[in-house]
Amino acid sequence: MTAFLLDMDGVLYRGDRVIDGAREFMAAIADRPHAFLTNNSSLPPERFQARLHRLGLLPAPAAPLITSALATAEHLQRTHPGFRYFAVGGEGLHAALNAVGEPSDEDADYVIIGEGDGLDYATLTRGGNMLIRGSRLVVTNPDSNVDDGSRVLPGGGALVAPFEVMSGQQALVIGKPEPALYEAGMRALGSTPKNTIMVGDRPDTDIAGAARLGMRTLLVRTGRFGPDAAYPNDLPPPSWDVNDLRDWSLPAA
Numbered sequence: 001m002t003a004f005l006l007d008m009d010g011v012l013y014r015g016d017r018v019i020d021g022a023r024e025f026m027a028a029i030a031d032r033p034h035a036f037l038t039n040n041s042s043l044p045p046e047r048f049q050a051r052l053h054r055l056g057l058l059p060a061p062a063a064p065l066i067t068s069a070l071a072t073a074e075h076l077q078r079t080h081p082g083f084r085y086f087a088v089g090g091e092g093l094h095a096a097l098n099a100v101g102e103p104s105d106e107d108a109d110y111v112i113i114g115e116g117d118g119l120d121y122a123t124l125t126r127g128g129n130m131l132i133r134g135s136r137l138v139v140t141n142p143d144s145n146v147d148d149g150s151r152v153l154p155g156g157g158a159l160v161a162p163f164e165v166m167s168g169q170q171a172l173v174i175g176k177p178e179p180a181l182y183e184a185g186m187r188a189l190g191s192t193p194k195n196t197i198m199v200g201d202r203p204d205t206d207i208a209g210a211a212r213l214g215m216r217t218l219l220v221r222t223g224r225f226g227p228d229a230a231y232p233n234d235l236p237p238p239s240w241d242v243n244d245l246r247d248w249s250l251p252a253a
């Protein structure tokens with residue numbers, strides 16, 4: 001059976017506004033395996049689930065919701081059980097890491113950067129020194145910035161940059177378009193790239209990363225990438241390219 005990985009912002013809602021066709025789409029896939037994926041690492045998954053619920057977008061509330069913070073924690077737990085970490089980011093990052101790793105201010109295995117509060121002179125100094133001594137740098141997601149309604153906030157890519165410059169290390173990137181977040185989504189659903197469709201609003205992250213893994217992809221032009229934008233010719237083209245979710249119908253099975 002076809003499984004779906006769903007980006008949320010720009011696909012299902014923008015701020016507090018539900019995007020046209022999103023509720024109907026969610027109702028249509030309610031009995032298909034589906035999971036929500038977000039590069040946003042600042043908030044715990046419960047906060048996103050509460051928003052989806054409030055907006056009437058959760059007809060099947062058991063669907064997994066995986067943030068790049070959770071995917072980071074899962075990836076490190078699989079590759080380095082019992083890891084020690086120094087984290088700089090919001091509550092979603094700290095909660096996800098604390099569940100599987102051990103915080104350390106002195107000799108962390110990983111210095112992990114995510115979105116949200118935390119970056120200042122003291123945390124850059126502490127993290128930068130651990131990196132120079134051999135800790136590995138990880139960032140939850142590579143986005144340069146994030147829409148927050150009326151303003152733009154620094155994304156994971158912007159926040160990790162000072163640590164990269166200070167230490168000379170290049171961070172391991174977890175979120176879209178890198179594989180780890182999609183793979184966490186497929187593991188949660190028991191699906192494979194062959195039977196999974198990624199639904200997203202960004203060609204450079206949602207679509208490109210999923211296409212490289214061999215998934216089918218559905219681009220909806222309801223986010224920052226609008227109906228009139230030319231599809232970048234250096235990126236893999238989506239399987240479907242629609243103005244909004246009302247223009248797409250579910251393949252059989």
Ligand SMILES: [Mg+2]
Binds near residue numbers: 008011201
């Ligand atoms: Mg989006």
